[in-house]
Amino acid sequence: MWGRTIGMRNSMQDILIIEDNEELGILIRDFLIRDGYTVEWKTSAEEGLKLVEKAAFKILLLDVMLPGMDGYEALQQLRKKHGIPVLMMSAKTDDQSKILGLEVGADDYIDNPFSFPVLSSKIKALIRRSYDMREDKEILTYRNISMNVNDRTVFKNNRQINITGKEFDVLEYFLKHPEKVIKKEVLFNEVWGADCFSEMSSLTVYIRWLREKLEEDPKNPVLIQTVWKIGYKFGGSIEK
Structure with missing residues (x-):
């Protein structure tokens, strides 16, 4: 089943993925779980935005090319109410696409296809930059x-x-x-x-x-x- 729930709990989770490609979504989800994160995965912007209203996440991985509402529009909707850090994922590697993503509220951008070590590095940097997390802080x-x-x-x-x-x-x-x-x-x-x-x-x-x-x-x-x-x-x- 697409958009399945992994490790659902009432407290804040680490990462929400919005990615419509089933194969890629599974790969990203499983990699991040092995990396020690709690993860939710949705296959449409509409589903993802509904979940953000119900649960708290440290970071959102948002694909640009989505069915229905695309990533840019989803990010614009998200920024009306939420300040969650967003890492955009896209096969559109031209500068204009990246600039557009940053202008509508993305915190960082990663070209697709990407290596998982690079993805992991960007996630850690974005979380650290957004929350200034250290071991002695709650x-x-x-x-x-x-x-x-x-x-x-x-x-x-x-x-x-x-x-x-x-x-x-x-x-x-x-x-x-x-x-x-x-x-x-x-x-x-x-x-x-x-x-x-x-x-x-x-x-x-x-x-x-x-x-x-x-x-x-x-x-x-x-x-x-x-x-x-x-x-x-x-x-x-x-x-x-």
Whole structure:
């Protein structure tokens, strides 16, 4: 079956591949799994974009020549909401095609056919450049939001935003428990401590501040959702 799922899990995965050629898709997927990555593979841009809305990935490998929506159009759609690093793969090796890919939002470009060692090198470099990953750092990511726990820095669409103090602690808890309903009391106790003298109303203030910095429309939040009479949910579907 094309576009099969490999190693599906709720937490962030490493790589999403969008490649319609079955033989090449299998080769890339199997090579990356042997290289130690967790991988998802889809055969159309439409399927891939739907998956990005539901799951978090460190990097996207995007073919240019796809059925239906091509790679350029898919990247334009992706960049409206997500800052995930993108490595474009294409048999179009002319400069104009590469320039177009970079102009619409690609982070790097690899000519197809390519050698797997070169692909591996580009992936490692792109991940390192995008997340500045080192062994002593912990990176949490959900959709277009990423957090470096050790440096206490937060990025939206790869741009740093000013989130510090208890705001950071609340967001860290959300990122460690994505798409789960969290009771207000649990969140407050985890961040402030059960013996804290602060009022529960403090949590509401920090939630509002986070929404102002993270949401496209803070008055109609889709990232930090209120679950009526219970608490909050970070990401996932909107409660009706």
